[in-house]
Amino acid sequence: MDNGASSYRRFLDGEESAFDEIMKELFYGLVFFIDRYVQDTQAAEDIAIDAFADLIVHRHKYNFKVTLKTYLYMVGRSRALDYLKRRKETEVLSLAENIEDAKSLEEMVLADERKRAINLALQKLPEDMGLAVHLIYLEGMTYKDAARIMKKSPKQVDNLLYRGKKELRILLGEDGEGFQ
Amino acid sequence: MRNLEQCKAEVLRRSENRIKERRKKRRQVVAWCVPLVLCMTVFLGIMLPSMGEKAKSAEWDYLDGAMTENGYVCDYQEVVIQDSGGSSRNVTSPEEVAELYEAIYALDPSIGTGQRETVGTVDPEAPIYGNEERTGRAITFFRTDGGSISYILEGNVLYNLTWNLEIPLTQEQAAELRAALGIEE
Numbered sequence: 001m002d003n004g005a006s007s008y009r010r011f012l013d014g015e016e017s018a019f020d021e022i023m024k025e026l027f028y029g030l031v032f033f034i035d036r037y038v039q040d041t042q043a044a045e046d047i048a049i050d051a052f053a054d055l056i057v058h059r060h061k062y063n064f065k066v067t068l069k070t071y072l073y074m075v076g077r078s079r080a081l082d083y084l085k086r087r088k089e090t091e092v093l094s095l096a097e098n099i100e101d102a103k104s105l106e107e108m109v110l111a112d113e114r115k116r117a118i119n120l121a122l123q124k125l126p127e128d129m130g131l132a133v134h135l136i137y138l139e140g141m142t143y144k145d146a147a148r149i150m151k152k153s154p155k156q157v158d159n160l161l162y163r164g165k166k167e168l169r170i171l172l173g174e175d176g177e178g179f180q
Numbered sequence: 181m182r183n184l185e186q187c188k189a190e191v192l193r194r195s196e197n198r199i200k201e202r203r204k205k206r207r208q209v210v211a212w213c214v215p216l217v218l219c220m221t222v223f224l225g226i227m228l229p230s231m232g233e234k235a236k237s238a239e240w241d242y243l244d245g246a247m248t249e250n251g252y253v254c255d256y257q258e259v260v261i262q263d264s265g266g267s268s269r270n271v272t273s274p275e276e277v278a279e280l281y282e283a284i285y286a287l288d289p290s291i292g293t294g295q296r297e298t299v300g301t302v303d304p305e306a307p308i309y310g311n312e313e314r315t316g317r318a319i320t321f322f323r324t325d326g327g328s329i330s331y332i333l334e335g336n337v338l339y340n341l342t343w344n345l346e347i348p349l350t351q352e353q354a355a356e357l358r359a360a361l362g363i364e365e
Contacts (some may be wrong), residue, residue: 023188041181048191056195057202104181 004068012059023052026069029139030076032109036081036122036134038087041102045082051075070145074133077149110138112164121171128152132160133168256281256329257320261361264335269362281321283360284331288340288347317363333357 004026010018027048035044051072055062062071110116115138122130129152136157137147143154143161148155182190229349259280262268271277316334329343339349349357358364 020188023184024193027184027187045182045187047189049194052187052191053194055199056191057198 001069003070005064006136008055008062008068010169021055022055022068026072027052028105028109029069030072032105033073033134033139034076034080035102035105036131037077038083039112041105043083045142047079048076050079063122066148067145069139070141070148074151117172118168121168124171125167129160129164132157133164135162181309192291255323258322259318260318260322261363262318262320264317277321280319280360283357284321284338287338287349287353287357288331288345317361319361333361333363 007018007021007025030048030051031041031044034047035041038047051175053122054074054075055072062068066074068155106116106119118133118137122133125133131150132146135141135149136143141149143157147154147157152160256277257272257274259271259277260268261271271280272329316332316337316339319331319333321330322326328342330340332341333354336349336351338349338357339345339356340347
């Protein structure tokens with residue numbers, strides 16, 4: 001499992017269908033991740049579409065030094081922050097009209113009931129802490145990749161994760177006892 | 181929320197649009213650059229030769245004689261050859277003046293090398309024999325505009341008095357110069 005890098009290589013070699021594989025593997029995860037920032041599923045979807053369009057337009061921007069998933073999440077984060085900045089500037093806040101969308105997205109990305117419970121509890125954690133737990137527990141990323149996406153050092157991610165776990169144990173109560 | 185197929189179609193549509201946009205921008209840049217480069221080429225084609233002419237004419241003034249592809253153009257009209265005793269000989273024939281200048285030109289490294297910039301100027305009105313130590317023949321070239329350049333040939337050394345240069349000559353060169361000047365030892 002190389003998180004899409006080999007599929008992207010095949011896509012660059014001219015195999016158009018490889019892009020479908022990338023989309024299938026990474027698209028909704030990316031939307032779900034971006035949604036954590038923008039709290040608007042439609043906007044998150046829009047941003048994710050832009051990030052994927054970037055992969056086609058700027059074909060050689062991705063240099064295979066990190067996994068394609070990490071790269072896409074980095075692009076997604078940066079675009080999400082830009083979006084938040086614009087939204088703040090224009091003060092047009094489209095508050096969660098799309099709760100249904102968010103719900104179905106969560107079901108699509110998190111098949112495991114336990115992960116959904118964690119995701120729900122993550123909403124109550126500070127942003128960075130929640131993000132660290134999201135990337136490492138829900139997305140299964142390495143500390144290094146999570147640190148790259150969050151633009152922090154692996155040590156900082158480790159600290160956030162430690163504190164996040166502590167908070168989650170309290171929030172999840174008995175269910176959180178086994179949370180490692 | 182859109183399904184994956186719709187999202188994929190949207191990704192493709194946006195990427196196509198962006199690629200088209202990029203191509204359009206590139207074409208616009210080319211459309212601007214080509215005439216710009218042409219204009220610059222024409223402008224430089226007009227400007228550079230005239231600048232070259234200016235520089236060349238400035239150099240000619242500076243060198244007291246204009247060089248051509250085959251040698252030089254002498255713009256001196258008279259040469260006065262004077263010995264330390266006071267007797268002098270005036271040369272006014274253009275051919276002879278040119279010949280004398282050519283003989284000097286071949287020996288004086290300051291002509292045409294820009295070396296003159298590094299030496300001080302000398303008052304052209306100052307007497308040629310101001311320095312009593314010099315007892316050789318004085319050769320002065322006079323230009324049509326009144327300018328002049330003075331030399332003293334003393335033994336095997338040619339002094340450029342205008343630019344305070346000492347030009348050591350070989351026995352042969354000194355003999356050739358004497359012959360050209362019509363001086364007997």
